[in-house]
Amino acid sequence: MTERILSASAALAEALHEEMQRDETVFILGEDLTAHAGIFGQFEGLPENFPGRIIDTPISEAAIVGVGVGSALTDMRPIVDLHFSDFVTCCMDELVNQAAKIRYMFGGQVKLPLVVWCPDGAGIRAAAQHSQSLEAWFVHVPGLKVVVPSEPSDVKGLIKSAIRDDNPVMFFQNKSLFSKQGVVPEEDYLIPLGKAAVKRQGKDVTLICYGSGYYLCKEAADILAEQGIEAEIVDLRTLKPLDMDTVTVSIKKTGRAVTVHEACLTGGFGAELCARIQEQLFDHLKGPIKRVAARDVPMPFSPGMEDFCLPKVTDVVMAAHSIVSRK
Amino acid sequence: MAEDANMLLELYERMITVRTFETVAGEYFAAGEIPGFIHLSIGQEASSVGVCSCLRPDDYVITNHRGHGHMIAKGADIKRMTAELFGKKTGYCKGKGGSMHIADFSIGILGANGVVAGGLPIIAGAGFSIKMRKTDQVAVCFFGDGAANRGTVHEVMNLASVWKLPIIFALENNQWASTTPQEKSSAVEEISCRAAGYNMPGVAVDGNDLFEVRNATLEAIERARSGKGPTLIENKTYRISGHFEGDPQKYRTQAEIAPWKEKNDPIRRLHDYLVTSGVLDEKMNLKIWEGAAAVLEDAVAFAKESPFPEPEEALEDLFVTQ
Structure with missing residues (x-):
């Protein structure tokens, strides 16, 4: 059997297709998602295949993450696209004071299955406000999981685990790696969060x-x-x-x-x-x-x-x- | 009478329960038995009870740091609330939350919030989820005149209106943002006028008049349930309590507070209305107050008898383990 090669972007899109097909509570929310299937084309096929479940928002990061948090608390499984990971600064309260703490401070009453997808990293001449790698900030906040995949196969297996996880997950995917090619299994597989x-x-x-x-x-x-x-x-x-x-x-x-x-x-x-x-x-x-x-x-x-x-x-x-x- | 007499008596009783809860909490705080700090809603009971009495059990509420009244009005268990204030294991959050972080997801209370305006972005999510799931629930967020000046409010009101989310923005204008009076922090006198900028209805009502609050809320709910989108209701009220218990309140005079404690007290106003209407007499009235006192007495006893959590329990409840 020949091994199938996919780019990291295609691996992401395939995983999202599979998860949205599997679970109708999964949806994607963010700025400028439907016109070009994400600003990096990372959601190729999703707007056509899941109309109404990949949603363009106003440029309102706090409200976007708030929608993620509130819908995660009320039986949905949102994926929030932050456009550029640098914009976490525009919604830090929602990420750090709300998403990370809600389950804990309410004594474990509720789950919060939220994925915050953050395209990060430098190398594309995007300068100071569109090139950062800020994962360490979130590692420092109890209550958040932090995932940073490298190869396309990791992207697929990890995003699927992140979506199925009942906790808030910060998912950092490096922009300069979107086009990297790699062997990606066709089947439905998961890479557990917390496994190197x-x-x-x-x-x-x-x-x-x-x-x-x-x-x-x-x-x-x-x-x-x-x-x-x-x-x-x-x-x-x-x-x-x-x-x-x-x-x-x-x-x-x-x-x-x-x-x-x-x-x-x-x-x-x-x-x-x-x-x-x-x-x-x-x-x-x-x-x-x-x-x-x-x-x-x-x-x-x-x-x-x-x-x-x-x-x-x-x-x-x-x-x-x-x-x-x-x- | 527009409203059913029994229902009005029930709402009157609920307002008294809120008042009694707040008063008792203040006493135990002053006595050093409640740790941390608490923010009381004395004087705002027509708003909390008025709004929540219009809701169904499956509707959502998010409240703020001054949230005890909203929770009681939505049906929260008073014993578990009290135990949480005391930091006990039997509290709603097993002692992890305290006064500012109580929730009861089983009855749609998605939590109090310690960050001013922190609940507003989350209510957008509750409203969006309702829309995605195609139910006819509504989502209410209580916030104050201070919170109204946070930037996130702009983001959320705009988004909620663009998407026609079933949200009621329940602004309690109690005229004081902590120590700063409304006229020094808001460019407008009636904050509800800002709703025009979001193309949604904005109404200001006498927030100490249970009937006005309910009428505005029912109209907003009807609008929300029928898919027409959000409404901003400004319940104009007054914070009789300090910002927090123990607040020296150097920023205002007793003369300013006095009328709100007397003729403008929402409980007194409903009382006078019910007496005039022949629904309530003083004997019944006394019984209602005594009943509320007994409920709180039981709740305090429950809280005091309850164990503190083991310190190591601090390490539990962070993540759902799968």
């Missing part, structure tokens, strides 16, 4: 990544292999809940770790990983943990500057080298 994937085996260093960071690690591992260093790649896929078990098994094997993400360095998820690894696995470490991340500036527009600020394959290679070659 070891995407390459290696014994010398663990590259811990998610989202676009995975592709940097994939290339870096090939280069490192040519240089005689066997890197293991752990793609977290979900940041919350975090699959620390998979990280632990890998670190115990390699004794070395590099965290890789596109979000800027300071306060990024890499810092949380470093903290946990040194707390729990200190005696297994052969050297310091290195972090690869974007520079701590708003994303600049001009291509040369943007590329300079983003983490690169060579950064991952150099970080791995610096701890593997350490005596």
Whole structure:
């Protein structure tokens, strides 16, 4: 049987088709969704196939997320499209004070099955207000799950799990990865939230990544292999809940770790990983943990500057080298 | 008489239950037995009872930090409410919510909200869900004159009107946003006039007159149930209580409050109407007040006898585990 190749966008659309077919309470809400099947074409086929269930809204992010929260509380399964993840700032109360806390502060009386789909990331020259990776903010809020897929097959399996989850899920999908191709199974499959994937085996260093960071690690591992260093790649896929078990098994094997993400360095998820690894696995470490991340500036527009600020394959290679070659 | 006498007596009794709940809560707060802070709705009972008495059990209500009255009016269990105020395990939220975060999803109370205007975007979702599910429920959100100035209100009212959502925006203008009087925070005297900007009806009523509140609400509900969209009702009332219990209230005078405690008190006004109409006599009246006191006495006893949650229970209820 030949393996089917799909783009990340097509994988997303296929998953949404399947879920909307399966469950009539699932609907998608956001700005400018029907005219072009989402501003990135990510919802191809949905407006025609599910009329009335993919809905254009006014430019009112607080109201949009509010509609998601209120309808999730009253027997629906909304997916909210935030247009650009940067616009979470326009609906932070609804996400952080409402969606994240409602079940808890009401003593577990209710479920809140909401997916907030956030196209994030840089690399398309969209500058400071349309290029951020803000996942760490939401990891810091108890009550939200945070998913950041990388490959197309992950997108399909994770969005389906997110939709079926009875809790609010922030789903960050990197814009620069929409066109990435990959093998995507045709069947209805789920990837559980909170389960990392070891995407390459290696014994010398663990590259811990998610989202676009995975592709940097994939290339870096090939280069490192040519240089005689066997890197293991752990793609977290979900940041919350975090699959620390998979990280632990890998670190115990390699004794070395590099965290890789596109979000800027300071306060990024890499810092949380470093903290946990040194707390729990200190005696297994052969050297310091290195972090690869974007520079701590708003994303600049001009291509040369943007590329300079983003983490690169060579950064991952150099970080791995610096701890593997350490005596 | 336009309204059935028994029903009016029932609503009168409910208003007294709200007043008694608030008074008793204030006493136990002052005595240090209720932790945190509480916001009472004394003086606003015609609004809470007037609006909620027009609703069906399956209709939705979202309220705000001053929400005890709305919940009682929608049918919440007074024992579980009281226990929640006391931080007890038997409370509505098992002690995780407190006064500002009580909900009873089984009777359509989608929660009080500690963020001013925080409930408005959520009510849009309840209204949208009704539309998607094609039922004839309605969704009501209570909010104040202070909340009316949040930007989210604009987003929600516009969206609700564009989509003709079955929502009643129940604005309780109690003339004070915390310590700031309405005239210093709103550019208009009647906030309901803003409804024009959203192409929906906006009506201002005497919010201390149960009949006016009910008439406006019934009309809005009829409109909402028949698919014509939302209405903004401004119940003009007055916050007799401070913003919170213990509020030194340096921002206003006793002379300002006095008439609202006397001839303008919504309970007194309904009382006088019922007496004049021959529906109520003083003996019945006393019995109603005593009955409410007994309900609260039981509720407080229940709350006091109830255990506190174990501290470790703080780690429960965050996620639905599947």
